[in-house]
Amino acid sequence: HRGYLLDKDIDEEGLNFKNQLDYVSKYRMVLDYFDAYAIALTATPALHTTDIFGKPIYTYSYREAVIDGYLIDHDPPLIIRTTLNEEGIAWQAGERPKVFDAESNTVIELDELEDELQIDIAGFNRQVLTENFNRTVVKQLVQVLDPDGDEKTLIFAATDEHADRIVQYLKEEFRAEGILVADDAIQKITGKSYNPQEQLTRFKNEKYPTIAVTVDLLTTGIDVPAICNIVFMRRVKSRILYEQMLGRATRRCDTIKKEVFRIYDAVRLYEALEEYTSMKPVVANPNLNFSKLVEELPLIESNERASQQIEQLVAKLQRKKHRMRTEHLQDFQLYSGGETVESLLASLLERPVADSIQRITALPRLWAFLDTLKISTDRVYVSEHEDTLIAMEPGYGLASRPEDYLNNFTTFLKENQNRITALNLVVTRPAELTRLALKDLLMTLAQAGYEARNVKTALKAVRNEDIGADIISIIRTLAIGSTLESHEVRIKRAVNKVRALTNWNKVQQKWIDRFEKQLLAECVLQLEDLNQSPFSDAGGVEVLNKVFDDKLPLIIQAINQQLYQA
Template identity: 45%
Template sequence: MKSNFAFFEGQWEMLGKLGESAERNVYQDPHTSIMKLRLFGETIAKAILASDNIREAYNTSQVDRINTMRREGLAEPEIIDVFDILRRKGNTASHEANYGKTEEAKSLLELAYQLSIWFMEVYVDWSFSAPKYIEHLQQVDTTKKQLQQKIEHLENEIEAKEKQLIKQLDVITDDTISKDVRVKRREKSQLHVKKHRLSEAQTRIIIDEKLSSVGWIVDTKKLSFKKNKTMPEKNKNMAIAEWKVGSKYADYALFIGLQLVGIVEAKAKHRDIPAALDSQTKAYARLIEEKEGITLLPANGEYKAPFLYASNGRPYLKQLQDQSGIWFWDSRTPHKHAHALEGWHSPEDLRLLLDVDDTEANAKLAEEDITKFGLRSYQQTAVLAVEKALIEGQRKMLLAMATGTGKTRTAISLMYRLIKAKKCRRILFLVDRNSLGQQAIDSLKDTKIEGLSFASIYDVKSLEDMTPDVETKVQIATVQGMVRRLFYNDGEKLPSVGQYDFIIVDEAHRGYTSDREMSDDELLFQNQNDYVSQYRRVIDYFDAAVLGLTATPALHTTDIFGMPIYKYSYTEAVLDGYLVDHEPPYLFESELAKSGIKFEKGDEVEVYDPEQGKIILERLEDELKFNVEQFNKQVITEPFNRAVLNKLTDYIDPESREKTLIFTATNQHADLVVRLLKEEFANRGDVVSDDAIVKITGSIYNPNEMIKRFKNERLPNIVVTVDLLTTGIDVPTITNLVFLRRIKSRILYDQMLGRATRLCPDIGKTHFRVYDAVGIYNQLQKYTDMKPVVKQQHFSITDLHESFTQAETEDEAEHFRNQLVAKIQRKKQKIDDAGQRRFEELSKGVPLDEWAQEIQHYRPEQAQTNSILFEYVATYQTPKELQIISKHEDEIKEVTRGYGEGNEKPADYLDGFDQYIRDNMNDIPALQLICTRPKDLTRKDLREIVTLLDTKGFKQSHLQSAWKQAKNEEIAADIISFIRQAALGEALVDHETRVKNAMQKVYALHNWTPRQSKWLDRIEKQLLQVPILAPTAEEAFSDEPFKSSGGYKVLKREFGDEIDKIVYAINENLYIS
């Protein structure tokens, strides 16, 4: 009988032979048949990648190929599923000698045939007409020996054809295809999937495999109630097909032991799934009847099974969300809507879900006293906001809290409450780098809750332990680690979708790679978009609610998590006394930074070659000029760095308890800064320990250990870094930030500033200082925290070549041609003599310089014809970029303090503030209150006015500094005093003096008891932090820091009616002229 795969001819004949071999083995040796089908799937995958000009690496696995096809959109999700099933089944057969039954092999053979038709229609012959599939019957008239001879003959043919195919694929890979062909293939692929829909029976084959892969015992043809009266068994997790419900049959009933826990409806691929769940699965769940040999769980309403599913076997796609995914609904929580899953719950997932009583968990959360966790009021509000969103069924949430306001502490308290109340079973805490993961682990060990650390109460798995145990409650993992575990793992044991039911993503903004050096882990991703795409796949993979934590939401952050459900800004934190503000920056202006570094044509310059670690001499053919943005990246300038660091030694003390963090451009730059700074302190005559000034980057030995030393020990006192310490590292003693590198990202800049915002009473820290030698503050200060970050895209030669060849208009072609020419001109400067000779071989003698001129007149079709030349230039591996060494002398010309958005002089800044207050006093209610009735001012009013002034560039710390500079008078006045001085001409009074004067009136009211005196002392300390209380005693003491100690009720009991007189006296006397 003719093989169903006989239509494969010519270069694809090997596929026909593999298909035929699988057919011939299906009855005699189904195990071999399944293994042949795995090889069949691998060979088609190789052919697809070659046909799309994607060259495989040496050790590419089938998982890699499938991921590439998925990522590049080379096949529809349904086709990807078939590839994956052939791979999984084949892998099982290769590891288990007796695996494989004839019926299973026959089903897989039919799926492989479907894959063959798709491949022919899309990649081989667009007019291909598929023959009808004919199932081969067992050949009883053929002896075993005859069959074995035929199979051996086939094997020899396959071996010969395989060698030919490897050579053919190399040729195909290099044969560039046009845009039209790519588009046509995608159209044909989509058309095929619409035309050749999988039947419900075939859909069940896919569902069977996916259910089996997560631990269900399933076989639609054998384990069927309708056909074989299959019943559940004790201690077995079974998915029984065609389970009787009333007079109907559900496609699957899920049993854990004898307990019926779920009903599944499997539809054909073209059917809408949510509708199937609503109309059919729910109907079947109502019709379930008690039966001997099964146990029904207590029903909540009319549904006799808790977990209801509908699926058509198609993987979930957001664009086709109603026709894809596994739709799931928990009938025990009717107010929560059905949602799509990436995969099936395992039996263990459902067993754990059964332990969750949502109503009881919500009640426990409400009963749990949130004040006992020692959280600040805004942290409590953040925790309660997340819990409220979870109770309402929200599945994506974002918390935006300023750096240094305790996001990790907030998250730990939230996790504890959710786990204790059994609202969540197991939580995944995702970070984007190992150092942040280690910090989270340390926090879980150190944070005490009810006298014990979190890690001693609950089992926590760290970065090294990728697989949680049954009792694990929190898993710490990196995004990179989870991506590898889920999508680049050729092993068969993947996590189930229910392994975690709550995910917290730390530093969820994660969007500034253009300014960062990529680590080895990050090179797993092609680019930032790929990172975001993969990271999104991780959080979408699990059936879990997801919370993002960030200080600086970026546009892609809100795309994933939505707008923040709660936000606590840096300005609010400073106002509330939880963070320190920074003074106006010290701007170091050097001669070279101002004028740039210039080399004349013909100059002989020293050039550093990082590849060889050598310095070579070169004579310049053209003039070269570098501005400050290129310092320490493209040009090594020791004099500039020495001049800046020499001046810096006037301001920072290496023996002080105040610590300094210096941001540099590269790893080599960091080394240079460490050496020069030590030398400059020595030149001053300062005796500085060698351990006081160190580099901490990813390149050093055990950076995590060095970070711990920086945080916990006196030395090092000055640390030089590139990227490692830009985000998420908490060292409260950091008081000085030094910028020796330019960056473009507002998000990264905010994160850098955030390293110094934390309180540190132990060293008397009241503010932090910024030293700017590269003009970064001027460049980035005008942007607000929430401004969307839209970065300029940097296209590669390959990207531009593809865009040029696919241009549809002359204007579009000219646009991409100009960019492409400019890229080629830059790249050719980096191609050495050997590389240019190889180019001439490919171009049939045309020199690279000449070709670079020719392409300025290319039409798109010419660029397509010469694709190999563009590819060669694009992929040519240039040595690491040479760095020119500058010895131009430099000196600091001026150190200034820039105030406001225009970097004004102190007097001009104060005049601008006065003018703004006078112009707006009658238009802004809070300003009117401050000027006329300050005793009626609430903290909300104060917060509003401080936030408004901050957006205009007027900060309390900057006003204080400007006053000192302009008046030669140091007065630590508060913002209210500055406003009243500007509007009313009141004398400026030190804030502490105002508080002392007002409290003296209070102390004189009564002969207070020792207990009462302690309370008054607390009130005075709070006033020193925040310049007002509130109009009434009840308002003043119903908030933190008094609320957690009993608040207004306790003070009323302690003072009686005197408490109202105390607040009245403070308000009357605090801001009197």
């Protein structure tokens, strides 16, 4: 899970002057305390996991669970494109931007800018308040969400205040559309909510709320099967956290006949995601304060390592400088003996290492002041820039258009037809395709970026109609040009031809009907499948073969042959 940190790496020279306990993960310390075998089960494998427990001995992925029918798949994310999330928010040199100061609860106009100020989508609703962007997105959401339906919606906001505004805008825009919304149909559920646990229980078990807006409270650890819509109005850089958020909507919900869930992306999330990496930083330091860095300086033996320590202290001061206000800068000069932040930084970098150490260690009150200085970050820009909707369209990864996505998929099929065994079976001998081979193929396609549902969605967009074809038919059409027809039509035609072969008795007809039903659900039916659920309860192959007068293998073979004949 995400609730623990890695051990910190300490360089060899640091062993001489650093406290090694500062570098040991508290999570690791707890595990090491008990003399017992440690067994880990995680839904979010990461470097944290393998660093402590070693490589996994077994994995079962989300994609496998979808293919096996335990979890629900999603359509390609619907990207909400607006002028502001494409171009960002900018103030030109000479303009006077406004900021909201949470401490005084007022909007303040700043001095004229010397340079252009640009804030991209990652800073929306954190660094800058932008009502026009939020309203533009909400107006689009109002067109696709039903606040009184059975489906639940989960919206991820950037901050608690942002969540409040989204709730307000949703209620206002639904009313503007003439849609009556119960007051408790749309709610904020965050750690700052009154009794959030009770709200969570209601979100899961009761009709209202149908739309919940959260920040981090609902990213993990809740199970609300009726969630059918996930909306991102905040950036997420971690792919693990992103997948945890999506996990809120993957549960099956047969009571509302949930077949798929939808993702609405208003913050161009795909381009922000960081791929998982097993690379560690060369030196991962714990969060040392100024006084600790200064305390360690005289203990360092080499000039090179001491120079690195000074650079770390300077970088820390540089970061703090940008958030210091006039009164803080005045106090800084008081504790530094009259030096400004800029002059002290310059002198520390220009002096010889020994002189810098002497100067730094002579200012203990300054470093103590900086450690205790808590600078409010509640001042954010207020944008009045206009925003307009450009489009809401499916995202296909690197391919921006469905046509490009299908062309790339066709190229992939033709290049790999003779390399991937299951793909070769689909193209050349589809009647021999097994459930296991199909599962392997679907996993391979997903790893290459071609999930079956995404392919179907792209095909529907290109042809402007929903043919209802399964992935087997789509592959054969794109690879060898076979006629594309719906999954249901193809299967019913094949089974009807088998029904017409002879005069079946009523029991045999019943089982042929069940074969058809299974094919409609699974795409594939081979003899060995009859020893699995739902046929195993009736005795499997041994019993069914007697029902069909020892001709069961021929009947299954005939059905499979007819499936791929026009």
